[in-house]
Amino acid sequence: MPDQLRSDFLGCYGAGFARTPHIDALAARGTLYDRCLSPAPICVPARASLLTGTTSLENGILNNGAWLRPDRRECGLHSWPELLSEAGYRTYAVGKMHFYPWDASEGFQVRSISEDKRQIGILDDYAQFLASRGKHKQHAREFAGYHENGGACLSPLKPDEQVDLWCADRAISILEQHDGSQPFAMMIGFPSPHCPYDPPPEIADLFDPADMPPPLPETRESEALRPWLIANMKNPWADIDYSVFTDDQKAKVRAHYSALIHIVDKAVGRVIATLERMGLHKNTIVVFSSDHGDFVGDYSLVCKNFFMDPSIRVPMIVAGPGVPFEIRYDTVALSDLYPTFLELAGVSPRENCSFTSLLRPPREEPRTICGATHRGFMIEKGRKKLARYVGGVVTLHDMEADPGEQLNLADDPGWHFTRQELDAFLTEWQVQESIKGHSEKAIVYSAESKPELGNEPGILGPGWRRPYPFSSETTRS
The missing domain is CATH 3.40.720.10 (Alkaline Phosphatase, subunit A)
Incomplete structure (x- = not known):
């Protein structure tokens, strides 16, 4: 490497x-x-x-x-x-x-x-x-x-x-x-x-x-x-x-x-x-x-x-x-x-x-x-690449027709629906990955007693202790 x-x-x-x-x-x-x-x-x-x-x-x-x-x-x-x-x-x-x-x-x-x-x-x-x-x-x-x-x-x-x-x-x-x-x-x-x-x-x-x-x-x-x-x-x-x-x-x-x-x-x-x-x-x-x-x-x-x-x-x-x-x-x-x-x-x-x-x-x-980096976000699907940068720059390129990324299609009316589709995918990905990125904070909600999760006598009862960090490998209810 x-x-x-x-x-x-x-x-x-x-x-x-x-x-x-x-x-x-x-x-x-x-x-x-x-x-x-x-x-x-x-x-x-x-x-x-x-x-x-x-x-x-x-x-x-x-x-x-x-x-x-x-x-x-x-x-x-x-x-x-x-x-x-x-x-x-x-x-x-x-x-x-x-x-x-x-x-x-x-x-x-x-x-x-x-x-x-x-x-x-x-x-x-x-x-x-x-x-x-x-x-x-x-x-x-x-x-x-x-x-x-x-x-x-x-x-x-x-x-x-x-x-x-x-x-x-x-x-x-x-x-x-x-x-x-x-x-x-x-x-x-x-x-x-x-x-x-x-x-x-x-x-x-x-x-x-x-x-x-x-x-x-x-x-x-x-x-x-x-x-x-x-x-x-x-x-x-x-x-x-x-x-x-x-x-x-x-x-x-x-x-x-x-x-x-x-x-x-x-x-x-x-x-x-x-x-x-x-x-x-x-x-x-x-x-x-x-x-x-x-x-x-x-x-x-x-x-x-x-x-x-x-x-x-x-x-x-x-x-x-x-x-x-x-x-x-x-x-x-x-x-x-x-x-x-x-x-x-x-x-x-x-x-x-x-x-x-x-x-x-x-x-x-x-x-x-x-x-994602500290400079922005990107998505590529089917050689169509959308990027959103800190500061407001948005780019959309057809990587097959324009491999040198010289023609920005982000504001082209003919590419409106492609941009809309990619934006929707990217937003969904950002939400999903952000949730995964905070999974160690998860609280397993169950009214029943789950001793193996450390929440006896149950999350609804007094004295319950929250497991932290929560591991994705821990058995979920």
Whole structure:
């Protein structure tokens, strides 16, 4: 799971300029899902949703400044590594997970940690590795080209010191030490190609900015959203001003982004080669996806947060024994991986899980996918996408006729009924998920005595004690 990787910068998704042979080979021997959406396109919300199989409204994580409740297990909310560990799996996490605190296990039995490239103060395992080389984490403003190239800069680290290859090497070391008598589940969180766009010079030189596809033009709606992003990127964590974002800067950013993806591809290749060398590929499912995308200059934006495709459309590749070699064109969601992992391990997800296993055949009816962040809400059904943003911007796009989202149909009279239908679906979803998000506060109303719920002599009698937090796994009357 690389960080902030949009699908259309991979060769297997049609990027002729990409250098991703190992990821492309993985796609060629498995199932490639053409349209996978990350409905909460921000690092922590996307990861919290994937970890627990809940939407961002249900789990309450709408931005990077929040995390799951410490007593979530008492509320009946279990992570997939917890459930797989209980089912007899050895569970490993390598690289970036973006948990709070950063060294929390969240169900993984073994962690080797390298957190976000922006969180330079975290003394994780990768920081210790750099210290052993006489080096340390640095803010990208210290790197050559950072401000003048719109965030595209050159890392002073040697290629073998680069964080994604370190993650691959740590994963390989764990695999080599794994006891083969026990099944394993491993998640590798590569910190790239998340900004800063900082490949080492020898990798950056492989990509010519002139070869990059031109960015999508600004729209009236993106211009209305852009001031928030400019203000956000001026904060100390990024310390960069995108008030002016030139074509040359955009091309440079896209080239450096591609260079980081090339490094991720090398890392993926190393891990897959190890699986093959150890014979583990014969009974191992490999999944490649990402938490969200990156605008890298589209609409004069960078990073994510908004619901246009460069931000929410991510790769989804599944390969391994029993997986068909095909391209699927039905729309799926990133957190569909939660029930997928459980199904592969023979574990049943809870009844009200919001997502669907990727192992199930495509639905006959178009999939409805909704999402929420601190910037707004979105819904896509049948390739018609509606988004409502903080501040009042509303967009409606026909993703088949207008994949670049240049023509906003929200106020088009001919699309009134489509907007009305999508609005109704989205409102219903918001209400349902908000109720689920407060299920731990539920009161089981019954005039009868229910000792197993702790309400003897009954909710109507004196002295009744309310069970809190209420768990969805508790027997209901």
